[in-house]
Amino acid sequence: GEQVEQRPPHLSVREGDSAIIICTYTDSATAYFSWYKQEAGAGLQLLMSVLSNVDRKEEQGLTVLLNKKDKRLSLNLTAAHPGDSAVYFCAVRDTNAYKVIFGKGTHLHVLP
Amino acid sequence: GGIITQTPKFLIGQEGQKLTLKCQQNFNHDTMYWYRQDSGKGLRLIYYSITENDLQKGDLSEGYDASREKKSSFSLTVTSAQKNEMAVFLCASSIARVEQYFGPGTRLTVL
Numbered sequence: 001g002e003q004v005e006q007r008p009p010h011l012s013v014r015e016g017d018s019a020i021i022i023c024t025y026t027d028s029a030t031a032y033f034s035w036y037k038q039e040a041g042a043g044l045q046l047l048m049s050v051l052s053n054v055d056r057k058e059e060q061g062l063t064v065l066l067n068k069k070d071k072r073l074s075l076n077l078t079a080a081h082p083g084d085s086a087v088y089f090c091a092v093r094d095t096n097a098y099k100v101i102f103g104k105g106t107h108l109h110v111l112p
Numbered sequence: 113g114g115i116i117t118q119t120p121k122f123l124i125g126q127e128g129q130k131l132t133l134k135c136q137q138n139f140n141h142d143t144m145y146w147y148r149q150d151s152g153k154g155l156r157l158i159y160y161s162i163t164e165n166d167l168q169k170g171d172l173s174e175g176y177d178a179s180r181e182k183k184s185s186f187s188l189t190v191t192s193a194q195k196n197e198m199a200v201f202l203c204a205s206s207i208a209r210v211e212q213y214f215g216p217g218t219r220l221t222v223l
Contacts, residue, residue, distance in 0.1 A: 034211060043202055043214035098143060098162060104154035
């Protein structure tokens with residue numbers, strides 16, 4: 001079945017720097033990709049989703065890139081600020097499944 | 113907008129006890145999910161439900177039961193709590209297999 005690897009598990013950046021999180025997946029039929037943010041003591045908050053026919057999507061300081069050839073999904077937080085400190089998860093789902101496979105998460109710390 | 117509520121927020125149980133977690137959503141979503149989150153292990157799917165009265169096992173269903181008696185609610189039962197178990201249980205809902213919306217979680221501790 002589908003497997004998702006997320007890296008790095010921990011990431012520290014300075015305020016104003018970029019933070020990049022990468023996920024790789026194994027199933028070329030995967031059709032739907034999402035990124036979630038989890039703050040301490042809270043559930044997961046959906047950040048952005050893309051379909052497999054999208055290579056790049058930008059919203060509010062976040063950029064999602066999808067490289068289908070390499071089966072790689074990335075999230076780039078440009079100009080990170082301390083409020084971005086949280087755990088980030090990628091999630092993938094193929095076209096015919098209700099099940100979503102999550103990465104293991106990246107703990108992001110943005111230092112002032 | 114809508115909201116997902118989970119009760120209780122904190123649940124402390126004894127070894128061998130049957131424990132029930134509840135989830136309510138007012139999005140009018142068809143599909144609901146229960147996940148278990150352990151530190152460093154991401155989210156693992158326990159049960160999901162495509163519609164009222166439907167139940168589908170996930171990867172971690174052993175030791176759990178679920179119930180979807182109404183479209184808006186989805187309950188999870190830990191059939192026999194394991195000593196020293198600690199985890200967060202997250203409920204989510206979605207429409208037409210699109211984005212999932214999560215509740216705040218129930219934090220389980222078994223003494």
